[in-house]
Amino acid sequence: MLGKDATNKVDMHSLKHKVAIIGLDSAPPELVFDRWIDSLPNIKRLISSGIYGTLESTIPAITCPAWASMVTSTNPGKLGIYGFRNRSHYNYDSLEFVDSNTMNEETIWCLLSRHGKKCIVIGVPLTYPPKPFNNGYLVTCFLTPNKNCQYTYPDNLKHEVERVTGGYIMDVSNFRSDEKDQILHTTFEMTKKRFKLARHFLRNEDWDFFMMVEMGTDRIQHAFWEFFDPRHPSYIAGNKYEHAIFDYYRYVDDEIGRILMQLDDNTTVLLVSDHGAKMMEGGICINEWLINNGYLKLTHYPDKITQISKDLIDWEKTMVWGEGGYYGRLFFNIKGREPRGTIPPQQYEIVRNELKFALEGLRDKHGTKINTKVFKPNEIYSECRNIPPDLLVYYGNLSWRSVGSVGHATIWTDKNDTGPDSANHDQHGIFVMSNGNKHRSEKRSNLHIMDITPTVLDLMQIQIPWYMEGDVIR
Ligand SMILES: [Zn+2]
Incomplete structure (x- = not known):
């Protein structure tokens, strides 16, 4: 059964319209839009040629289920995912970790690949273990137990990932520790490798839908918030890590710029986060x-x-x-x-x-x-x-x-x-959608994380399944 808001418009979209989603886990609008935008030229350029606003997350505003809700346009209750760990029985045993098998709903890339679209997916939370889909490539997420696991689809893609990145990094292990130099170093390394891999795929593959999620934004905020926020009781002006989060965002903006250089005029770019962040009181x-x-x-x-x-x-x-x-x-x-x-x-x-x-x-x-x-x-x-x-x-x-x-x-x-850990999550993340210079900059309100999938389907002229809960952002 098909229905909701299907579109037939062909005027501004070519027949081969592509969509690229760049996800920054936990990126808060207060930092990206308000405080640092003049130092983030590539993000600023996306905003100045597109639609933007804060993006309301799921309740709970947690990585799992937020990204899963985004890529299925389904609420956490219907997904049956209430956090990283779920109760699996009504006994008193510990909670159990969720994974891609917990989710019954079809992801946007599975749906698109059924319509013949080729999809590249890197690091979207809750994609481990990798589930096969018709057409494309997938590299799993930070919840992958270790790199000996099968973390790509198809299986043999793993060798290419390791070769291109010189040793892929899934996550910053132990980001809640006092080893701040190590956390900082690994976060930059991880991000560098992930964006390098993304550029490699964008350059060498024919694709219709691309989505990557960078976890470094979340990790660096949890590890370094107290060093940059004067409201935090442990903050000391002029400390060694005062600019760690800012420097990292400038670096991420630079990497986004290098991605944008590889995209053509027929590509709509979305920059999104699954929730925001704020100081933990x-x-x-x-x-x-x-x-x-x-x-x-x-x-x-x-x-x-x-x-x-x-x-x-x-x-x-x-x-x-x-x-x-x-x-x-x-x-x-x-x-x-x-x-x-x-x-x-x-x-x-x-x-x-x-x-x-x-x-x-x-x-x-x-x-x-x-x-x-x-x-x-x-x-x-x-x-x-x-x-x-x-x-x-x-x-x-x-x-x-x-x-x-x-x-x-x-x-x-x-x-x-x-x-x-000196940061906690916040209910609103970021949303930017840019289609080259075809839109004027326009701030929107009432955007919800479940709007992303219907919006992408609309852009790609694919009918939106009836069960999806979000609205099309145009
Ligand atoms: Zn998150």
Whole structure:
């Protein structure tokens, strides 16, 4: 069944219209559009010849599911992906990592290749393990376990990737550490290799759709935010890394310029990010809060900071437990659903409302309300496949991280419990769409991450499947 907004326009598009998407994970509009645009000439040129604006991410505004929602135009609930890790059973086992097999929906490159379009895909999150498609090449993402794994489609493409890049780098391992020089070096190296590979494909292959995602923008922000933001308590003016993020963005802009030089006038370029980023104000130790408020009981309270685990929880006396991460997830212990459930099913909504009300009133240690937002999955998604959290929480509207460990003896912390990290995600990323000099610069509002796929299909004159949730950006 086909329908929504199919277009027959042929006037401004040639028969061989191409689309190139450059993705910068976590690039925030406040830095790219507002603060540094005059130092980013190539991005500035795209903006001055196109449409741009902030791009609203999914809830949660997390790499997984955000990119998956972008390339399928499907909400996280329908995808059944609520973060990097999902609950796989209603028992008390740890969460399990998601991968490309978690996703049933067709990606934009699979759809385009069914229509005879040749696609090149590099580094789009949630593409490991690589799934075959009709026509094109794919290099998987930062979630690839290691380079011994099969990380390309087709299989033998891997040799070409290694040869061209002199050793491809998937991700900056250990980007939450104090090894700042090493993180900086690896981030630049990784980015250089990825853009080199992209240029190699663009130059040597006949293609219709190209998409790459660079993770370095996300990694460098998490590792270096405190060094450049004067609002951060650890910031010291004139420190060695003060310009690390800025220098990196200038470098990325340069690489984008080299990509643009390889594109012809029949190519529409999209520059997008999956979410934004902002300073992390601190962490809410959610399990400490749940203990203090009578929802969670431990078998014994640890004398040092300890990750929460099923053996540490006294399940017979526990109603709710939480997970750490950029955003918070709460899981309820329901009678008949969990093995040792305590909340009668008829009380479920009452407890959810009670917690939503209490958490939305959360304050910092000085007594100031932090503007926490609590979401019920069934209210924000059209359906909830797999096992959604019972509540999703943006502490301080994402200015505060969720800390899952216990033993802090307080509900507030300044530090992340999984390693140094001074940035958190933000709800809006960037969107730029440029078609040479055919548009005037125009700022748009109300753009959503699920609009990307319908927009590309419209540009390529392919009918938009009925189930897609986004709108065409023209
Ligand atoms: Zn991301």
